[in-house]
Amino acid sequence: MPVVRLEDVTKLYKSEDKKDKRKYIAVQELNVSIEQGEFVFLIGSSGAGKSTMLKLMSGEITPDKGAVLLDDVNIARFFGPWKVRLARTFGVVSQQTMLIRKRTIMENLMMAGRASGMGRKSQAAAEKALGLVGLPNVGGCYPAQLSIGEVRRVELARALISSPPILILDELTANLDDDTIWDIFHLLSELNNRGTTIVMATHASQYVNIMRRRVITLVDGKVAGDVRNGKYGDIV
Numbered sequence: 001m002p003v004v005r006l007e008d009v010t011k012l013y014k015s016e017d018k019k020d021k022r023k024y025i026a027v028q029e030l031n032v033s034i035e036q037g038e039f040v041f042l043i044g045s046s047g048a049g050k051s052t053m054l055k056l057m058s059g060e061i062t063p064d065k066g067a068v069l070l071d072d073v074n075i076a077r078f079f080g081p082w083k084v085r086l087a088r089t090f091g092v093v094s095q096q097t098m099l100i101r102k103r104t105i106m107e108n109l110m111m112a113g114r115a116s117g118m119g120r121k122s123q124a125a126a127e128k129a130l131g132l133v134g135l136p137n138v139g140g141c142y143p144a145q146l147s148i149g150e151v152r153r154v155e156l157a158r159a160l161i162s163s164p165p166i167l168i169l170d171e172l173t174a175n176l177d178d179d180t181i182w183d184i185f186h187l188l189s190e191l192n193n194r195g196t197t198i199v200m201a202t203h204a205s206q207y208v209n210i211m212r213r214r215v216i217t218l219v220d221g222k223v224a225g226d227v228r229n230g231k232y233g234d235i236v
């Protein structure tokens with residue numbers, strides 16, 4: 001089962017101001033190892049580097065220094081057909097919606113299924129994933145017809161379509177009401193109990209405090225705390 005390791009990982013960004021040629025540090029010297037089956041909360045203020053760390057982990061972006069390893073293989077080496085292995089390993093919900101507006105929910109999910117190499121099994125897998133998130137009847141809807149809470153759950157279903165061993169979730173519960181957040185955390189706990197690794201950037205402090213899982217805190221792009229059974233704000 002996959003272990004993800006970040007070794008001395010630094011990611012730099014160019015300024016959005018084209019005249020400014022300097023590079024800015026998004027994250028630096030990250031050394032983090034995540035074992036299969038862990039539930040990890042990634043916390044830190046806005047701009048601390050959470051999204052960057054998640055994108056590095058799933059191979060969406062590559063580091064400027066250091067390496068991201070999936071079972072000891074540098075994921076920079078996963079290109080061409082090997083990308084399917086990444087798509088099957090990581091189920092991702094990012095902050096920007098990945099749903100295509102002009103496609104139905106079922107079409108969206110089946111496209112994701114095909115991208116992770118599921119071929120003809122995509123439809124059955126999409127139906128199963130929608131059932132898992134408690135929305136078995138939305139397949140024929142378009143994203144704009146759903147509430148924000150339903151959209152988030154559909155995005156989670158999309159991430160779950162190939163039953164990936166690792167879920168990478170960026171602010172999945174932002175701007176949702178308490179009941180919906182609680183339903184989502186309940187589902188994530190169940191998936192984790194069945195062995196899925198979950199790495200989740202969140203500001204939902206009260207839920208982090210109830211769940212008592214591993215809490216990694218980023219401050220200015222560095223790991224400032226990494227605590228087992230942690231609470232929001234624990235820095236040890």
Ligand code: ADP
Nearest residue numbers: 013014025026045046047048049050051052053
């Ligand atoms: P968080 O998710 O904790 O809010 P991010 O990882 O989004 O933090 O950002 C970390 C830093 O990197 C911020 O200063 C942000 O402005 C910068 N950054 C992130 N993505 C880009 C990008 N594509 N271009 C330029 N700067 C970026």
